[in-house]
Amino acid sequence: MERDDRQDELLKRGVFYITSILSFMSVIGSVHAEEIYLETLKGEARKIPVAVVVAGDNSSTASAVSKVLEADLVRSMYFDLIKNKGIKINGVPSKLDEAVRGQLKGLGIGSVVFAYITQNEKMIKLDGKLYETGSGELIFAKRYIGNDRLIRRVTHRFSDEVVFRLTGEKGIAQTRIVYVSDQTGYKELYIMDYDGYSPRMITANKSLNLSPSWSHDGTLIAYTSYRDGNPDIYVVDLTTSKREKVTSYPGLDISPSWSPDGGLIAFATSMDGDAEIYVMDKEGEGLKRLTYMHGEDVSPTWSPAGEEIAFTSDRGGTPQLYIMKADGTNVRRLTFKGEYNSDPAWSPRGDKIAFACRRGSSFRICTINPDGKGLTEITSGGGSDESPSWAPDGRRIVFASSREGKWNIYMINNDGSKLERLTHDDANHWGPDWSPN
């Protein structure tokens, strides 16, 4: 139902819809239904022009909010921020007056985003308002209140509301990224805001912690840790701080990935000699083997509907991407170009799989459609780009790169534009995974 509603909504807004394709698998005589993918073709090209006005009792606080708000709106990729001269807005509590509307229209501004910041004691109040220029009407007004330490979060909340009111899409300004950093001399896990601020350590075992993966409700993180000597999979509950070791098989237990319904974790284990893909529930029970081929099978990633799993395998001689059904059947090879393709990440929109594609002696981030078409190299430059992960809106990708020497976390739009470095301390950072909400 929810899916249908969303499709209707998207259709109304002129979003094209690619219908399901039925391909007949004559070999085994069964009908194999491809997953249904949505693709936005409108709205990418044309951005909504908005003006942002932030004011407050304390101009430095207002200025800080303004920076965060503007950066959020630009990153959303939906807006053009219009900077202009000479416009004067007087008293606009419920409706923009005719004269102001005329001026704004003349400047091509469709909407005006207002924020007024009040600070007292340790509390910050953001009075947010959004006006539509055409009618002059107030689209929404809301007061956000929070501890002043949360000034960025308060602003992100308002940004997301603006994005939602103007586009119907859920904003990503409140999302976060989990990653590995060697800041303490050990590879520990950290969580930062999607814009790189407020990093926070979530492991402290002074061993090796790798491959964090966020559950689809955003409350659990599965990861590999060597804390007991052997690489095993752990799950930490972010709401309770409770940590559980969910595997302790001999050899490697690595690259956990949550199924979209949150019920299963796909991972790779070498308990059979070769690394093979298995699934289990989040307590580590109900183990089921999915791959049986000679060679290493690692790095599973689920399609958004949970029907298929893409993974890396060297069964064909070199590491390449493969796709299988979630029960391990119908395996097909996805990548053929290049000697080394790895680290697949299925877009939440379903239409693309991002991965690390080797070019010369280093990796770039590539995307490919699940049908093997549309191979696109989206990063360029020096160093190596690895470990892609999608934003929940499927419009941008976070990855680790050594392009500036040390390993840092970067984000980039899925069309290869707007590269932004997110980590700025002098440590190394790897393996980012974007939160689902």
Place this chain on the structure above:
Amino acid sequence: MMKMIKQGIRLVVVLFMTLLIFSGCSKKVATIEGSSPSSKDIQTTVEVDSTAKSGGAEEVITEPIALLNPDIEEKMIEPSDLSEKSRSPGELLESDKSGESATNGDKAVSAGDLRDVFFDFDMTILKEGEMDILKKNAEWLKKNGSAVVRIEGHADERGTSEYNLALGEKRAYIIKKYLSVFGVPQKRIDTLSYGEEKSFCADHNEECWAKNRRGHFVVVEKKGSL
């Protein structure tokens, strides 16, 4: 009003009415000129209705989840414990001066005459020269019948992290299999992969990468004398 409802904006209606109710009340009028980077070119007067308690349209922002203390449920290892984890000196190759080995409580002792074996890029096949080293290692292990070894599989930095862990594991596994062919009981051989996560050599060149593609021997338990 109807138009707004049609647009599906619910809370706003409430707020809009609230604002109308309060529009006659005392207001604080702030004139802002260039108070933010975005508005420095815009002369703006914003009227702030400080009395407007926006019914329903008020939201308290709280801390995000994951403000957990990483130390909770995570046993911290004291620095004095860590020294035990460092690889003991005097082992293996001269070039091998960096890095630690085991991360757990194993007491790694000198690996004596055991030598590491090396691999080609993305390969798990043992080259002839390396096979000779492995044979000598097997002889040593047979002579030192109580020694238990851990073979740590490593890869160079040029692959992707997760695949390299599998590659390192396979290298360690292959070495273990050969040692058993040469007569060393498998139960005396443990394997552990570090992939590219614990490099022996940090530079980004072939000389360095070659040193990092290895099966590294660590004696984890040895009773009796050597």
